[in-house]
Amino acid sequence: MRKFLLLAAIILAAGALAAPVNDARLNDGFPIYNNPFMPRTEIDYSHSFAPMVIDSIPPFPAYHNLPVYTAGVSFYDMQHNTTKGRNVAVDPDGGVHVAWMNALDEGFVTRRVYYNYFDPDSGKFICAESTGVRTDSRARAGYTTISVDDSNTVPTVAFHDMAGGSSVIKANAAIDGTYYATLGEARCSFIPPLTGPDPYIEYSVDVEAIWPVVAQIDTNLFIVSTPSVSDTTIGGHYYGQKLIYYRGFVKPIWGGYAEMTFEPAVEIEDDQIGITCDITTYNNPAGNPEVAMAYVRHDTVVSNDTCYCTEPNYYTTIFDAAALMVRRSTDMGETWSAPEYITEPGVHIYSDYPESLYLGWYLDTLVDPPETVEVYVPVYSRPIDCNIVYDSEGYLHATWTGAVLTPHEGWEFSCEGVCSTGAYCQSIVYHWDDNRDELDTVIFDPIYRAAGCPPEGGLTHLGYSYEPQVAVDDSGVIFVFWEQMASEFYWAEDSFYLDVSENAAGYMNSEIWGACYDPIVGYWSDPLLITNTYSTGCAPDSCWSEIEVTIAERIDDYIHLTFFHDTDAGLAPYEEGETTLGRFRYLPLPTDSTRVAMYEHRQIGAGIPSDDGNHVPMPSNYRLGTNYPNPFNAATMFWFDVYEPGHFTIDVIDMNGRIVKSIVSKDLAEGRHRFVWEGFSDNGWLVPSGVYFLRAKNSSGEEFTRKITLMK
Numbered sequence: 001m002r003k004f005l006l007l008a009a010i011i012l013a014a015g016a017l018a019a020p021v022n023d024a025r026l027n028d029g030f031p032i033y034n035n036p037f038m039p040r041t042e043i044d045y046s047h048s049f050a051p052m053v054i055d056s057i058p059p060f061p062a063y064h065n066l067p068v069y070t071a072g073v074s075f076y077d078m079q080h081n082t083t084k085g086r087n088v089a090v091d092p093d094g095g096v097h098v099a100w101m102n103a104l105d106e107g108f109v110t111r112r113v114y115y116n117y118f119d120p121d122s123g124k125f126i127c128a129e130s131t132g133v134r135t136d137s138r139a140r141a142g143y144t145t146i147s148v149d150d151s152n153t154v155p156t157v158a159f160h161d162m163a164g165g166s167s168v169i170k171a172n173a174a175i176d177g178t179y180y181a182t183l184g185e186a187r188c189s190f191i192p193p194l195t196g197p198d199p200y201i202e203y204s205v206d207v208e209a210i211w212p213v214v215a216q217i218d219t220n221l222f223i224v225s226t227p228s229v230s231d232t233t234i235g236g237h238y239y240g241q242k243l244i245y246y247r248g249f250v251k252p253i254w255g256g257y258a259e260m261t262f263e264p265a266v267e268i269e270d271d272q273i274g275i276t277c278d279i280t281t282y283n284n285p286a287g288n289p290e291v292a293m294a295y296v297r298h299d300t301v302v303s304n305d306t307c308y309c310t311e312p313n314y315y316t317t318i319f320d321a322a323a324l325m326v327r328r329s330t331d332m333g334e335t336w337s338a339p340e341y342i343t344e345p346g347v348h349i350y351s352d353y354p355e356s357l358y359l360g361w362y363l364d365t366l367v368d369p370p371e372t373v374e375v376y377v378p379v380y381s382r383p384i385d386c387n388i389v390y391d392s393e394g395y396l397h398a399t400w401t402g403a404v405l406t407p408h409e410g411w412e413f414s415c416e417g418v419c420s421t422g423a424y425c426q427s428i429v430y431h432w433d434d435n436r437d438e439l440d441t442v443i444f445d446p447i448y449r450a451a452g453c454p455p456e457g458g459l460t461h462l463g464y465s466y467e468p469q470v471a472v473d474d475s476g477v478i479f480v481f482w483e484q485m486a487s488e489f490y491w492a493e494d495s496f497y498l499d500v501s502e503n504a505a506g507y508m509n510s511e512i513w514g515a516c517y518d519p520i521v522g523y524w525s526d527p528l529l530i531t532n533t534y535s536t537g538c539a540p541d542s543c544w545s546e547i548e549v550t551i552a553e554r555i556d557d558y559i560h561l562t563f564f565h566d567t568d569a570g571l572a573p574y575e576e577g578e579t580t581l582g583r584f585r586y587l588p589l590p591t592d593s594t595r596v597a598m599y600e601h602r603q604i605g606a607g608i609p610s611d612d613g614n615h616v617p618m619p620s621n622y623r624l625g626t627n628y629p630n631p632f633n634a635a636t637m638f639w640f641d642v643y644e645p646g647h648f649t650i651d652v653i654d655m656n657g658r659i660v661k662s663i664v665s666k667d668l669a670e671g672r673h674r675f676v677w678e679g680f681s682d683n684g685w686l687v688p689s690g691v692y693f694l695r696a697k698n699s700s701g702e703e704f705t706r707k708i709t710l711m712k
Contacts, residue, residue: 076103085145170198503577
């Protein structure tokens with residue numbers, strides 16, 4: 001995991017205080033790429049692909065030529081730890097409210113939380129001449145989320161900062177209070193709460209409950225946060241990753257002025273794993289509003305033997321059994337239901353579609369010493385973050401990253417395994433909703449090695465996909481967006497060039513991807529690259545790495561995205577080669593054309609029919625999709641589009657045209673069909689490394705082929 005609990009160990013940089021040098025007036029034009037391998041314009045996109053994408057990337061322009069707006073800047077590019085909440089909220093009038101953590105100097109000495117408002121009428125950010133305004137009132141503010149009061153279109157910004165001049169960091173919040181007083185004539189002036197969310201006291205210890213996530217129903221506020229003492233035993237008591245809940249209210253006082261007040265904090269959960277909690281609301285127009293919170297906790301159904309993990313802290317339980325839980329409230333957050341499982345209890349083995357990938361048993365090719373028989377290892381999926389939202393019908397949706405685990409067989413019931421056993425890769429994005437009560441795999445890189453990935457996996461897993469966000473439009477189309485590290489590379493003359501920075505560590509640039517599920521179509525679209533800013537070998541201040549993507553819960557004509565444009569890959573303040581001034585960005589995606597582009601894998605807005613609101617994407621021809629990954633070393637996935645129903649055969653053939661493996665021979669309906677080849681022949685032998693071909697044939701004799709490469 002790239003971030004998790006680094007905040008707990010941060011040491012403030014020593015030295016003289018630097019004057020703030022924050023400047024939002026940056027050139028928004030694209031840089032001249034300092035690419036040691038080849039200019040951007042000469043990239044062969046038929047060989048440049050993302051490991052998570054089934055087809056190769058078409059030459060989309062950056063951001064699909066859509067307008068991108070800068071709300072402000074910061075030297076502190078890492079905005080969250082694991083579960084992110086949301087940095088953007090949209091009110092019923094179409095106003096867009098954003099908040100971010102803003103370090104004003106390169107040493108991160110002065111850290112604030114900033115807010116800006118995007119006015120849909122003027123088409124620009126309006127606070128402080130588009131640079132944003134401060135919302136906090138104490139020191140060391142950061143790690144912020146935002147929600148909006150639908151009745152009054154007033155934002156609430158939650159964050160943590162130092163309480164009362166002490167060195168203890170606590171949860172806090174602020175509202176745009178003058179907006180109440182001016183009846184909407186003025187924005188961008190924030191006030192702190194009358195009674196803040198902090199403190200949280202247990203066993204006479206002042207616990208730091210931080211990383212707050214906020215949601216609201218009109219003037220009713222709901223915040224969940226996580227203490228930072230997960231590894232600490234105080235006074236003989238072990239403090240796990242608890243889940244702390246605050247309920248607050250905005251109350252009007254004299255002259256239309258408004259303030260917030262909060263009830264005492266409540267401990268909801270004492271066994272949260274990591275910083276994983278999220279919260280959302282459903283303000284039912286017909287009444288019966290609902291609030292829901294979700295989080296990852298130890299799976300109590302699977303026994304946590306002391307011989308397996310003797311020290312119950314975050315790092316030693318990262319490979320332990322875990323489950324994603326949800327709790328609900330139907331009385332405006334006063335009481336909460338018992339925890340419900342989103343992921344199934346017990347061993348987490350899931351299937352996607354009947355013809356798609358599943359987590360089950362995989363061949364361990366790195367057994368040492370070599371075995372005389374093939375050794376298979378079980379493969380599990382473990383949730384490590386989450387994001388939740390209600391749709392317009394009141395059904396709850398969740399998305400999360402699944403970590404791939406390959407522990408020893410029987411690890412959950414015996415002492416044979418150890419806490420560090422397993423290959424930990426963030427390579428799966430899941431979705432679940434309580435209407436269908438089904439778990440979908442949005443993306444899944446099927447290839448990894450039992451000893452870990454990377455680097456042992458070679459080309460099998462180039463970068464992580466992580467921290468997805470979900471929202472649902474009024475027609476029931478589900479959109480999920482996530483970040484993918486090193487999602488493009490250039491392949492030339494048996495060498496490949498990852499999308500990384502030129503700094504010594506070679507940190508991977510990230511890009512934003514998205515996919516959707518249209519209930520009319522009935523299956524998930526292929527992932528679509530949203531940002532498309534390949535900048536390999538980039539120097540500091542010229543990198544294009546899009547991180548910390550969040551999306552607004554409300555989708556109208558647009559899907560509203562925010563992200564941080566990091567200009568030197570890495571995560572300030574922990575990894576980055578050089579600290580650079582990055583931009584906090586807002587990208588509105590047109591909803592209908594984005595949906596069609598995801599299904600048809602083309603540029604957003606390109607050639608979308610005028611009645612695209614009723615457009616149901618279906619194959620317009622027969623097409624055999626590019627397999628991924630390619631090259632591969634254990635299994636590879638591909639798809640075949642059927643234009644007209646009929647009988648089809650799909651085979652793997654060798655260089656001499658001989659059939660190595662018959663994948664399918666049967667009637668296929670119209671639509672997209674997904675298949676997997678795990679490197680075995682029809683007689684059950686694992687075939688040698690080399691070049692093979694996928695060949696699909698229809699009953700008319702038409703053939704479609706793709707070259708694939710198996711590397712062991």
